[in-house]
Amino acid sequence: MSTNREPIGVIGTGYVGLVTAAGFAELGNEVYCVDIDSEKIEGLKNGQIPIWEPGLEELIAKHRDRLHFSTNLSDALEHARLLFVAVGTPPTYSGDADLSAVNAVVDAMPPSDQHALVMKSTVPVGTGETIKRVFREQGKAGFRYVSCPEFLKEGSAIKDFLEPDRVVVGDDGDWAGDAVVELYAPLGAELVRTDIKSAEMVKLASNAFLATKISFINEIANVCEETGADVVEVAKGMGLDNRIGPKFLQAGIGFGGSCFPKDVTALKQLAGNSGYHFQLLNSVIEVNELQKRRVIAKLEKHLGKLVDKKIALLGLAFKPNTDDMREASSLVLSSRLQAAGAHVRAYDPVAEEEARKLIRGVSFKSTALDAIEGADAVVLVTEWPEFAELDLVEVKNAMAGDLLVDGRNLFDPGQVRDAGLLYEGVGRASSAAHQEV
Ligand SMILES: NC(=O)c1ccc[n+]([C@@H]2O[C@H](COP(=O)([O-])OP(=O)(O)OC[C@H]3O[C@@H](n4cnc5c(N)ncnc54)[C@H](O)[C@@H]3O)[C@@H](O)[C@H]2O)c1
Ligand SMILES: O=c1ccn([C@@H]2O[C@H](COP(=O)(O)OP(=O)(O)O[C@H]3O[C@H](CO)[C@@H](O)[C@H](O)[C@H]3O)[C@@H](O)[C@H]2O)c(=O)[nH]1
Numbered sequence: 001m002s003t004n005r006e007p008i009g010v011i012g013t014g015y016v017g018l019v020t021a022a023g024f025a026e027l028g029n030e031v032y033c034v035d036i037d038s039e040k041i042e043g044l045k046n047g048q049i050p051i052w053e054p055g056l057e058e059l060i061a062k063h064r065d066r067l068h069f070s071t072n073l074s075d076a077l078e079h080a081r082l083l084f085v086a087v088g089t090p091p092t093y094s095g096d097a098d099l100s101a102v103n104a105v106v107d108a109m110p111p112s113d114q115h116a117l118v119m120k121s122t123v124p125v126g127t128g129e130t131i132k133r134v135f136r137e138q139g140k141a142g143f144r145y146v147s148c149p150e151f152l153k154e155g156s157a158i159k160d161f162l163e164p165d166r167v168v169v170g171d172d173g174d175w176a177g178d179a180v181v182e183l184y185a186p187l188g189a190e191l192v193r194t195d196i197k198s199a200e201m202v203k204l205a206s207n208a209f210l211a212t213k214i215s216f217i218n219e220i221a222n223v224c225e226e227t228g229a230d231v232v233e234v235a236k237g238m239g240l241d242n243r244i245g246p247k248f249l250q251a252g253i254g255f256g257g258s259c260f261p262k263d264v265t266a267l268k269q270l271a272g273n274s275g276y277h278f279q280l281l282n283s284v285i286e287v288n289e290l291q292k293r294r295v296i297a298k299l300e301k302h303l304g305k306l307v308d309k310k311i312a313l314l315g316l317a318f319k320p321n322t323d324d325m326r327e328a329s330s331l332v333l334s335s336r337l338q339a340a341g342a343h344v345r346a347y348d349p350v351a352e353e354e355a356r357k358l359i360r361g362v363s364f365k366s367t368a369l370d371a372i373e374g375a376d377a378v379v380l381v382t383e384w385p386e387f388a389e390l391d392l393v394e395v396k397n398a399m400a401g402d403l404l405v406d407g408r409n410l411f412d413p414g415q416v417r418d419a420g421l422l423y424e425g426v427g428r429a430s431s432a433a434h435q436e437v
Pocket of ligand 2: 150152153155207210214248249254256257259260263319
């Protein structure tokens with residue numbers, strides 16, 4: 001890669017910060033990473049990666065010489081003119097984005113006409129304008145500002161960084177925007193260079209649209225259950241239309257993660273605060289909440305009251321290939337099951353440590369079969385590839401009961417039934433009442 005690449009700063013070493021840092025190091029940049037979490041920074045200096053993301057540890061190790069970690073902002077300011085901001089923007093109680101970490105970064109900047117903040121964090125439309133005003137009020141009018149939203153997905157974050165569908169740069173047409181465009185140029189991605197507000201909206205609208213697609217297919221799945229159609233077939237038939245596309249049409253037990261739930265709510269709030277009632281997003285959120293709870297009804301349909309029933313959860317993370325438990329469907333499910341009197345045991349290949357921080361009263365097991373042993377029902381929550389490899393006859397023999405609720409439509413219903421199990425998917429022909437008639 002180019003040896004003539006400028007050093008950059010990255011503020012915040014969570015998912016986005018570390019992937020951005022490792023990604024730019026791969027492109028040849030020196031990267032100065034800053035975080036207020038001194039424990040995290042100490043760990044990173046010793047090669048300890050605080051998140052589980054395929055390929056990240058290796059990439060950071062590969063570029064150890066180019067990656068610098070510090071709790072001191074001045075280290076980044078001294079070496080880099082572009083400071084990528086990747087701090088958290090979690091939801092507040094009202095659902096608005098909490099911008100306190102972003103504001104702390106803005107306040108910590110010194111007056112300068114040689115630096116720019118490059119916003120990777122997902123922020124409400126208008127945040128860039130506000131920050132520029134604050135800079136002016138604080139006597140830092142020379143500080144430049146660029147919006148450069150991040151679209152990576154957890155589990156495939158490195159690939160998403162290095163092979164993005166597009167790079168969006170929202171700026172005022174100054175040196176900072178040019179420098180960001182140049183930084184991303186080697187990736188050869190489609191570039192959308194626009195104004196700051198539009199760039200901010202691209203991010204929120206993209207997440208809201210994808211979440212809408214998921215809630216839509218989940219509602220189609222629910223109607224499939226009533227009518228005897230199979231949502232997997234329906235999604236295939238729909239997805240082959242180029243205008244629709246096959247992605248994000250997997251019906252399941254709802255979307256989770258650190259982004260969709262919070263960003264959909266944040267866009268709804270943003271619209272409301274601006275005087276527009278975003279009706280569609282209310283439904284997207286409500287459908288998602290109800291979708292997680294439909295598992296309980298499916299269990300009750302076969303088991304009756306769940307008091308003292310042993311339920312095994314396979315997978316806890318909000319999706320495979322991550323240990324992220326933020327807004328995972330397993331959180332709602334495990335608490336609803338326990339409220340109904342069930343005994344819950346669970347297994348996840350990597351998320352147990354994170355799950356233990358958030359889930360109480362669940363018995364964590366070290367293999368899928370340990371969790372399944374003696375269970376009245378098994379619920380597939382997260383479609384980790386290893387679950388697709390399970391020997392279904394072995395599963396049946398290990399269970400006390402015979403019900404498999406496939407929350408992600410991972411299994412072939414015919415194979416499950418051939419193993420002597422009862423199958424309940426999401427919107428699958430075999431789970432419809434009609435099948436039994
Ligand atoms: N996680 C994703 O997949 C993803 C993808 C795209 C966009 N985003 C957005 O990117 C942002 C970051 O998300 P994340 O998941 O990486 O967050 P995270 O919570 O994993 O990490 C945030 C980091 O910022 C640090 N931090 C907080 N305040 C700071 C300060 N003042 N100075 C320096 N460091 C500070 C925290 O200690 C933490 O390490 C959010 O706005 C999120 O919506 C996330
Ligand atoms: O067809 C689908 C696709 C996804 N999901 C669920 O949707 C959630 C989110 O999945 P995914 O989008 O793959 O993961 P994230 O890492 O949360 O990535 C989303 O959120 C990021 C943060 O903003 C964005 O950068 C990404 O572009 C956007 O895909 C998960 O619970 C999935 O199980 C479904 O139920 N059905």
